[in-house]
Amino acid sequence: MEKPRYSRLVLKISGEALAGNQGFGLQHDMLVSVASQVAEIRDMGVEVCLVVGGGNIWRGIAGSAQGMDRATADYMGMLATVMNALALQDALEKTGTVTRVLSAIEMRQVAEPYIRRRAIRHMEKGRIVIFAAGTGNPYFSTDTTAALRAAEIEADVILMAKKVDGVYDSDPMKNPQAKKFDRLSYLDVLSKGLGVMDSTATSLCMDNNIPVIVFDLTTPGNIRKVLMGEAIGTYVGRDSE
Template sequence: MKQPKYRRIVLKLSGEALAGSKGFGIDQDILNSIAEQVKEVKEAGVDVAVVVGGGNIWRGVAGSAKGMDRATADYMGMLATVMNALALQDALEKYGVDTRVQTAIEMRQIAEPYIRRRAIRHLEKGRVVIFAAGTGNPYFSTDTAAALRAAEIEAEVILMAKKVDGVYDSDPVTNPNAKKFRDLGYIEVLNKGLGVMDSTAASLCMDNQIPLIVFSLNQKGNIYRVVMGEEIGTYVGR
């Protein structure tokens, strides 16, 4: 049996990906597809941690742009990620995957507070850990949370599951001639402003030598393919 390329991963799910074609809210079919794929990856012997965004429910930057206090808008965005995390936990457990949600903002009635050593222990026991509420601080994105948590739990890679199938030099939706990159360096991502993740997150990955793989969530089975070492999407890490 083929062995997975990575033994411990952080799967970064954008809120927009969870919304599917609706563009807003949570698409149950998408959740079920993710849960099924995560189960497949777990059965291959891989430790899986998940960081979820909240853009399908609320975007702090958008609220701030309309005059809301930025910190308040960002805290609302953190709460949106918790809603997504609970929905994903429910879907995973329906597929028989033991799951824990840990939040950077304490809300003990519904989730554990984030504790690094406890998170690692959950992974060692074969549980999927979902990290919600970003870093717990305003002005930091969930991409930065993914980079931070990956460093803390010593993940080998961050899998960036998006609506597009990689990183392009321009928006492939509006530009049919957009060029897709097969691989990139961290500095290229920063210098070209490619929008893979924000500069804080990219710098954190570069400093800690954590590679990224940006790929499409739309094609079923892609999470498993990436974990097994298939070259799909865009690799960032040199």
């Protein structure tokens, strides 16, 4: 059996991806698809943790644009990520996979508090760890959470699961002529403003040499394909060569 390229990874799932074709909320079929794919790679012996966004329910920056206090809007967004994390936990446990939700905002009735060593221990025991509530701080995105947690747990890679099949020079939904990149450097992402992840997250990945692979979550089997090193999506690393 071919060996996976990565042994410990952070899978960043956007809230929008969980909404599927609905555009908002949670689509059951997408939850089931994600859960089955994550369970599959866990059964291959890979240590997996998930960071989930909340844009399918609430976006803090959107609330701020409407006049809401930015910190308050961001805290609401963190709570949205907890809802998504619990939904993913339920879907994963229906596959027979033991899962733990660790929240950066303490809420003991529904999740464990985030403790780095506890998270690592859970993964070593074969449990899927879902990081919820972002970093616990306003003004930081869940992209930054993914980069921070990946650095803390010494992950080999961040898999950025989105609704598009990679990084383009413009929005492929609006521009049919948009060019897809196969490989990019961190500096390319920062200098061209490509929107792979925000600049704070990109800089954190660059400083800690954590590669990022952006791929399409809506195609079943893609998580395994990325894990096995197939050339799908866009690879972002130390250089683009």
